[in-house]
Amino acid sequence: MLVLMENLIVMDHPLIQHKLSILRDKNTTVRDFRALSTEITMLMAFEAMRGLPLEDAEVETPLQVAKVKRLAGKKLAIVPILRAGLIMVDGILNLVPNARVGHIGLYRDHDTLKPVEYYKKLPNDIAERDVFVLDPMLATGGSAIAALDFLKADGIKNMKLLCIIGAPEGVAAVQKAHPDVSILLAGLDDKLNEIGYILPGLGDAGDRIYGTK
Numbered sequence: 001m002l003v004l005m006e007n008l009i010v011m012d013h014p015l016i017q018h019k020l021s022i023l024r025d026k027n028t029t030v031r032d033f034r035a036l037s038t039e040i041t042m043l044m045a046f047e048a049m050r051g052l053p054l055e056d057a058e059v060e061t062p063l064q065v066a067k068v069k070r071l072a073g074k075k076l077a078i079v080p081i082l083r084a085g086l087i088m089v090d091g092i093l094n095l096v097p098n099a100r101v102g103h104i105g106l107y108r109d110h111d112t113l114k115p116v117e118y119y120k121k122l123p124n125d126i127a128e129r130d131v132f133v134l135d136p137m138l139a140t141g142g143s144a145i146a147a148l149d150f151l152k153a154d155g156i157k158n159m160k161l162l163c164i165i166g167a168p169e170g171v172a173a174v175q176k177a178h179p180d181v182s183i184l185l186a187g188l189d190d191k192l193n194e195i196g197y198i199l200p201g202l203g204d205a206g207d208r209i210y211g212t213k
């Protein structure tokens with residue numbers, strides 16, 4: 001893990017970086033793109049949860065009582081930003097099958113680049129949970145900032161933003177608007193182009209996941 005700032009971590013594990021290299025490739029098929037997105041998210045979550053607190057417990061093995069460690073502390077919720085964020089859900093549920101899942105629907109207006117909310121449905125107890133907000137792309141940061149705004153308005157305090165690729169512009173914008181939210185990335189890219197796409201990036205994540213272009 002590369003801790004670039006207190007609230008900015010780039011997951012530089014070799015497996016993550018290798019899979020990300022294939023994800024970026026324009027010749028990667030829709031099917032492989034989906035599978036790789038799930039795998040990368042799972043590896044990122046594995047790294048991100050390294051510091052989870054444990055508590056002592058006992059279980060009976062067939063031979064004797066064993067002293068064991070179990071996860072303690074608060075429960076997890078994940079909130080994908082629709083549409084592209086959905087592709088990151090399974091990667092986390094593979095590791096934490098009981099995590100609750102909320103949804104926020106935002107799309108980026110292609111002319112203004114501003115996020116427009118069209119859907120929100122959250123678990124009732126989400127304010128008591130640690131929350132990972134999921135979106136593969138952090139470009140201008142507009143969508144992530146809006147999602148974090150909406151979630152904070154619902155009383156959620158402990159949030160981390162998990163994105164596969166981030167642009168420096170988006171990272172800076174989120175850090176300014178939500179300095180309490182840590183940003184976890186698989187890749188920190190160079191910059192945005194004039195129409196708000198991440199360079200080198202991977203193109204439009206939603207279109208590549210769902211084959212809509």
Ligand code: PRP
Nearest residue numbers: 082083084107108139140141142143206
């Ligand atoms: C993409 C992406 C982010 C957003 C990032 O979604 O999944 O949500 O753009 O851009 P930003 O940081 O400049 O806001 P898009 O709006 O294309 O919608 P989609 O997920 O439905 O494809």
Ligand code: URA
Nearest residue numbers: 139197198203204205
């Ligand atoms: N959204 C995407 O899907 N890709 C980008 O490069 C920027 C925003």
